Amino acid sequence: MKDMSELSYILDISVIQDKNCLFLHQKHYIEAILQRYGMDKANPIATPADTNMKLKKNDGVSKPVDPCTYQSMVGSLLYAAMATRPDIAQAVSVVSKFNASPNAAHLTAVKRILCYLKGTLNLTLAQYERSDSGTLVGFSDADWGGDQDDRRSTTGNVFLLGGGAVSWLSKKQATVALSTAEAEYVALSQAAQECTWLTRLLSVLGMDATPVVILEDNQGAIAIGKNPVDHSRTKHIDIRYHYIRECVQKGQIQLQYCPTDDMKADILTKPLAKQKFEYLRREIGLCNV
Numbered sequence: 001m002k003d004m005s006e007l008s009y010i011l012d013i014s015v016i017q018d019k020n021c022l023f024l025h026q027k028h029y030i031e032a033i034l035q036r037y038g039m040d041k042a043n044p045i046a047t048p049a050d051t052n053m054k055l056k057k058n059d060g061v062s063k064p065v066d067p068c069t070y071q072s073m074v075g076s077l078l079y080a081a082m083a084t085r086p087d088i089a090q091a092v093s094v095v096s097k098f099n100a101s102p103n104a105a106h107l108t109a110v111k112r113i114l115c116y117l118k119g120t121l122n123l124t125l126a127q128y129e130r131s132d133s134g135t136l137v138g139f140s141d142a143d144w145g146g147d148q149d150d151r152r153s154t155t156g157n158v159f160l161l162g163g164g165a166v167s168w169l170s171k172k173q174a175t176v177a178l179s180t181a182e183a184e185y186v187a188l189s190q191a192a193q194e195c196t197w198l199t200r201l202l203s204v205l206g207m208d209a210t211p212v213v214i215l216e217d218n219q220g221a222i223a224i225g226k227n228p229v230d231h232s233r234t235k236h237i238d239i240r241y242h243y244i245r246e247c248v249q250k251g252q253i254q255l256q257y258c259p260t261d262d263m264k265a266d267i268l269t270k271p272l273a274k275q276k277f278e279y280l281r282r283e284i285g286l287c288n289v
Helices: 027-036 067-083 086-096 104-119 180-204 219-226 239-249 264-268 274-283
Strands: 013-018 021-025 123-125 137-143 154-161 164-172 212-216 253-257 286-288
Touching: 013 027, 027 067, 027 104, 067 086, 067 104, 086 104, 086 154, 086 164, 086 264, 137 180, 137 264, 154 180, 154 264, 164 180, 164 264, 180 212, 180 219, 180 239, 180 253, 212 219, 219 239, 219 253, 239 253, 264 274, 274 286
Parallel strands: 137 212, 212 253
Antiparallel strands: 013 021, 021 123, 123 286, 137 154, 154 164
16 A cells, blocks of 8 residues: 555546645646547637527438547547536537437537537536535436437436536436426436435535435426326326436435526536526536636
């Protein structure tokens, strides 16, 4: 065994420790991938995704591009999105759907993400303040029918602990939702599964985080989660998505309403305009240090 002092770098993640706070960033990793793909001199852009662009598998106009290069670029972005950059998670999730047969429009979307990273190299995640208790809070949201090819919805959830995001998800749902409430309810169930894992991890570390508050901006989804009675509007929902009900009944999770304007998980469901995007980015713990 060898004491190598305080952790400062691991798996392309830089760690800054300052008294009771901890900051994470991937500036050097991002600089490396920008140089690798010839984007190190690109013009920065304010957001990783265009609110006016709806990507499809085949738009009938764009020409095919090299899949190997495209997949390599997306793979490099995926690591950043999973490690320290939740702000690009939604955009990367979208472009990763076209890995099998990418075209020029998809490649343009990937390059836009790289341009965004070029202008936000100094963003760090986040400010993890030391605490003896696990004050874990979650946010769950969904973009109903956002996929242009199969009309499936997108789940977005984020969990904050000590002032920064510790877990986040942006993922297309496995089934087609028939209403906004159903899409939000499916997202809630996925958030409940992640919440269970996080609370068990905190328990191992000696921190009791239960009950965890999960905030949701759809009253219908909250009502379905709190009411165990099946009726015509919910009987078709897959059994596995009712896991949230069990967690609520056991007192492990508390569902609370959150106004849409304050929904932090919105950044993980769809492209946003610059002002709102930057606001939510700060809210989940990404800042310049």
